[in-house]
Amino acid sequence: MITRRELLKQGALAGAGLAIAGGMPGLARGSNHRRVTIAQGVDIISWDPYGHSVSTNYGQWLHVMEALVSWDYDRKRYVPSLAESWKAEGNTWTFGLRRGVRFHSGDPLTARDVAYSYERIKRSPQQGAVMREVREVKVLDDHTVQVVTHKPAASFIARLTNRVILSEQAARKDGADMDRHPIGTGPFRFVEWVRGSHFTMRRHEGYWGSPAQVDTLVWKPIPEDAARVTAIESGGADIISNVPPHEVERLERHPDIRIDKIRGDRIMFLTLSPRFKPFQDRRVRLAMNHAIDVDSLIKFVLDGRAYRLVGPVGPSVFGYDPSLKPYPYDPARAKQLLAEAGYPNGFEVDFHSPSGRYLKDREIAQAVAGQLAKVGIRARLITPEWSILWSEFTAGKYNFVQIGRGDVVDGDEYLTQYFGTNVTKRLGYSNPQLDRLLDEQRQIFDQDRREKVLQQAVRLIHEEAPCVFLYNFQDLYGSRKRVTWKPQPNEYILMWRASLRG
Structure with missing residues (x-):
């Protein structure tokens, strides 16, 4: 493990003390205690x-806006929100809407608003992947909507907790x-x-x-x-x-x-996109995993306020595999793998990281760059403003990025979003074997059987190492x-x- 002194020598904690600008306009509490x-x-x-997924x-x-269902962390199940009931039969999901609900404009909530919203999501460059399985959205009556998928979709409900419903009339007007x-x-x-x-x-x-x-x-x-x-x-x-x-x-x-x-359930990781030639070689991706001392990052930069991840999901996520073992910190092994892959002197790579979005994100990025330098990988740290970083990353313009994926209850959506072939542009990763596993588990309604197949996908991702998986935060x-x-x-x-x- 790297010591705190070594991290300081690498400049990992440089710039951690930030000056406070004089005055903070608009922060006065005011007299209203509510x-x-x-x-x-x-x-x-x-x-x-x-338009975005953050x-x-x-x-x-x-x-301001609500979805059909929400996830109850205490009861560990989906609970009603705008939908009072739902059922799945084959490739059809039927939702019964709550009656008496009105939008802030005064218009009543109807099944037509749900159909409009889901069709709009399907057309979204950012969130269209969420509805890629949907063949048709049917309005049966004012309070009943039916979603027909191309194949049985056991995990479909997990995709709906954040997909809020808009007023069709207001959205078309504005x-x-x-x-x-x-x-x-x-x-x-x-x-x-x-x-x-x-x-x-x-x-x-x-x-x-x-x-x-x-x-x-x-x-x-x-x-x-x-x-x-x-x-x-x-x-x-x-x-x-x-x-x-x-x-x-x-x-x-x-x-x-x-x-x-x-x-937290946020999964923090470093992307190793195959758009960058060195990352196309699994040996280089493994070298990146051996070159980064995750335990030291947690202990010295985060003061122990995080939990190491082994693989792409944490223990609270459906699909977690407790049998996985972490890649050990081993700079010598990293150098050996780089040499075998044809990079005995390492390489240069742009390293994009947010600053202020996640806990100690800039300091973590500085520490990672210092650790990579010890095996010959020269990471040029770039910290754009968050909205720019997110926009460019989701457009597929960055290859080596510190990023997090939060709100992960069921591993299916997140794993498909980042590692499914041509699902999004974020990583640009493709693995036909993984695609088959993800597609197979999606059609299994027996949750024990589905989890076993999803765990196979998790193990494959861990073995192929398309990312360096870091930690969940406290x-x-x-x-x-x-x-x-x-x-x-x-x-x-x-x-x-x-x-x-x-």
Whole structure:
């Protein structure tokens, strides 16, 4: 294992201390105690729920817009949201919609809105893969919609928890103006979005479910760790995400602050896209896995606030295989593999990483670059603004990227999204044997049998090493004690369930 001193020598922790700009406009709490301000590391990318696939966006969209079903982490099952009932028969899923639900525009929710939304998702360059199995969406009556797939699709319901339903009438009217006028059925109504500054929601008084205690909800992007900490200490923010691990003990001593912790389901990894010639060789991909000391990254950069991953999914995910063994940190073996692959002197590669999106992401990237340098791989670290990085990555323009995939309950969608042939442009990976396994498990409704096939896919991905799989985070939130809420493994900060005091 690499020591902290060695990491420092490699420059892994350089630049970790970030200066705080004088003043933080717009962070004053105001007099309304039912107003809650949340500070996260990045801004929302868009209010088009089908234009992007980012967990922070979903956690915000779901306050305004809702899906047919949701996943209950406590009960470990899918539960009703806009759909009260559903059943699967062969290649047909039938959903019965909740009655009496209205959009914020006043229009009633009908099966036509569901059909419109799902057809729109099918056409989306970013999310179309989610509905690639869908042959047809049928409106049976105002409150019954039927989804017909090309083949039986046992995991289809897992794809629906984030696929929110739009008002067909409002969406056709507003078109590309959805960033200014998102209309949903959720517990909060959209008020305004000032890009890079804040966006504001207010409680929807006509919500079909239990009303939120929070009247006004303000989300603010604050990329710098130190600035988010200052915001929670000053009362300028009520909740912050990604508390720096070294600040946890100090903040826990603050009389008005609580640290909320949970093991997240986000899978952090480094992509090794075959678009970059060296990564086409499995020996190079294995060398990358042996060259990176994941345990040291967790211990010294993340202060132990993460859980090492072995393979592409963690233990909370359907499809996890506990028999897998990690690639050991072995620089000598990495050099040997590189030489066998024809790269005795290593190679240069652009390394794209976010800064502020994930916990200690810049510092992790610096540490990884330092470790790779020890085996001759010269990684040029590039840290674009998050929205640019995400857009370019999903367009297939980056090859070696630090990225995370959150909200993973069932491994099927994530594994297909990143490793299925021609499903998305993110990785550009193709393996016919893997495609067959993923297709096979998707058609098996017996969950024990399906999981065994999915585990075969997980083992194959681990053996072929198209990525360096790193860890799940221990998600750390700072909360003012006047706000009581329950973190979820998917990183969603859900305020319609929060309670307030004072």
